[in-house]
Amino acid sequence: MKKQKLTNLFENFLKKDEIFNDKKVLQISHMPDVVEHREEQINQIAQILAPSLKLNRPSNIFIYGKTGSGKTLSMKHIAQNMLNVADKNKIPLKIIYINCKLKRVADTEYRIIAQLGRELGEKIPNTGLPTDEVYRIFFDALDKKEMLLLITLDEIDQLVNKAGDAVLYNLTRINEELKKSQVSIIGISNNSRFIDIVDPRVKSSLSEEDILFPPYNALQLQDILRGRANKAFKENVLEDGVLAKCAAYSAKEHGDARRALDLLRVAGEVSERECLSNVQIKHIDEAESKIEHDRVLDIITTQPKQSQAALYSILSLQSKGEAILTGQIYDIYKKLCNQTGLKTLTQRRIGDIIAELDMLGIINAKVISKGRYGRTREISLSTPDSTNNKIKRILEEGLDLL
DNA sequence: AGGTATTCACATGAAACTATTCTCTGAGTTAGG
DNA sequence: TAACTCAGAGAATAGTTTCATGTGAATACCTGT
Numbered sequence: 001m002k003k004q005k006l007t008n009l010f011e012n013f014l015k016k017d018e019i020f021n022d023k024k025v026l027q028i029s030h031m032p033d034v035v036e037h038r039e040e041q042i043n044q045i046a047q048i049l050a051p052s053l054k055l056n057r058p059s060n061i062f063i064y065g066k067t068g069s070g071k072t073l074s075m076k077h078i079a080q081n082m083l084n085v086a087d088k089n090k091i092p093l094k095i096i097y098i099n100c101k102l103k104r105v106a107d108t109e110y111r112i113i114a115q116l117g118r119e120l121g122e123k124i125p126n127t128g129l130p131t132d133e134v135y136r137i138f139f140d141a142l143d144k145k146e147m148l149l150l151i152t153l154d155e156i157d158q159l160v161n162k163a164g165d166a167v168l169y170n171l172t173r174i175n176e177e178l179k180k181s182q183v184s185i186i187g188i189s190n191n192s193r194f195i196d197i198v199d200p201r202v203k204s205s206l207s208e209e210d211i212l213f214p215p216y217n218a219l220q221l222q223d224i225l226r227g228r229a230n231k232a233f234k235e236n237v238l239e240d241g242v243l244a245k246c247a248a249y250s251a252k253e254h255g256d257a258r259r260a261l262d263l264l265r266v267a268g269e270v271s272e273r274e275c276l277s278n279v280q281i282k283h284i285d286e287a288e289s290k291i292e293h294d295r296v297l298d299i300i301t302t303q304p305k306q307s308q309a310a311l312y313s314i315l316s317l318q319s320k321g322e323a324i325l326t327g328q329i330y331d332i333y334k335k336l337c338n339q340t341g342l343k344t345l346t347q348r349r350i351g352d353i354i355a356e357l358d359m360l361g362i363i364n365a366k367v368i369s370k371g372r373y374g375r376t377r378e379i380s381l382s383t384p385d386s387t388n389n390k391i392k393r394i395l396e397e398g399l400d401l402l
Numbered sequence: 403a404g405g406t407a408t409t410c411a412c413a414t415g416a417a418a419c420t421a422t423t424c425t426c427t428g429a430g431t432t433a434g435g
Numbered sequence: 436t437a438a439c440t441c442a443g444a445g446a447a448t449a450g451t452t453t454c455a456t457g458t459g460a461a462t463a464c465c466t467g468t
Binding site: 125126127128129325326327347348351352355367369370371372373374375376377 | 408409410411412413414422423424425426
């Protein structure tokens, strides 16, 4: 009996090929041959960067636009082309791409410079060295031979609000010291306001040129989706209107192409799991809630114990129906710590943890003033009840309750 | 009634501290010549 | 004497704690009518 089931499962698995042709195409990491609807921006950037092929230092560039508007993709596209040309003509051009958001890789001053040094072939330890020393290693490596270096710093805003703008300041000034080589910086950011919070000196040198990536509209999204879907799916798998709906959904959310692609891919996976041979419109709705559901669950399981405990406290208060306040959470949390032997943190810290959970979109927390009765955060859950139960179970497991 | 001052219950900020991970350095030790 | 070992100093970093200051509006308290 069981054996039979298993056989079925595998049989079905083989049939699954009916939908996807090449799922990789729908992944964000996939590089298409052409970047659609970004010709203008790409041209602008290419024109600014072109002098680097003659070893003239191009202006620094600041690129901004909402998530999923093709900034990173366009930049990588350009970089690839430039490197091809440089390679063919033996031009000592180097383009380094660093994503400043990557935790424990490139989110501090030390790590950025260390990463740059490593790209130039130096061996730099993760810790133990003074930051100055790392600067020196990078600098020496750079000036050893003549070259032009383009440093692409993605999510540069994350870097600045975590580690300050000292790195940028140093990097923008490094040309004054270099004898043989030259450096240009390309900063990519999600929010345009970021540039206003940095040191004015950094600001003026970083944004010698500004490029704005506007969000895609629904039609453009549809084009993009169509292009990728043709490769990713088998023929006639997509029901009419699927792409349109996908595009419309994401256009509403500030035209995020990444989201649109995710949506389409997951919709495909959903119908695949149901062993259907086509993707229907309803699958998109399912995909949307599945993505959200998975995202939340994923965040929660990877959250540290203390955050989990805080969240669990919120969940156990939530059933009472009334508004949840920071103080109440802290009370419950303290009891919970006693119960589980977890170290009790200060209220200050728990306050921060609550703010973090809010940032992650797991809960809604807004600061309200209750007049005479103080000021606090009012917290509510942002997930549906069905998910909450699951969350609770996960947390109980994670916290060794029960 | 209308205006001001208080007051609550945290929020928010900054600095300092703790613990961990890692390098570098130099003293002490070992093994071979 | 060269090579090796190992402890201690010094760094970077994440996660906290400690201390200090901020804050929005419901109430308490006046004031003059």
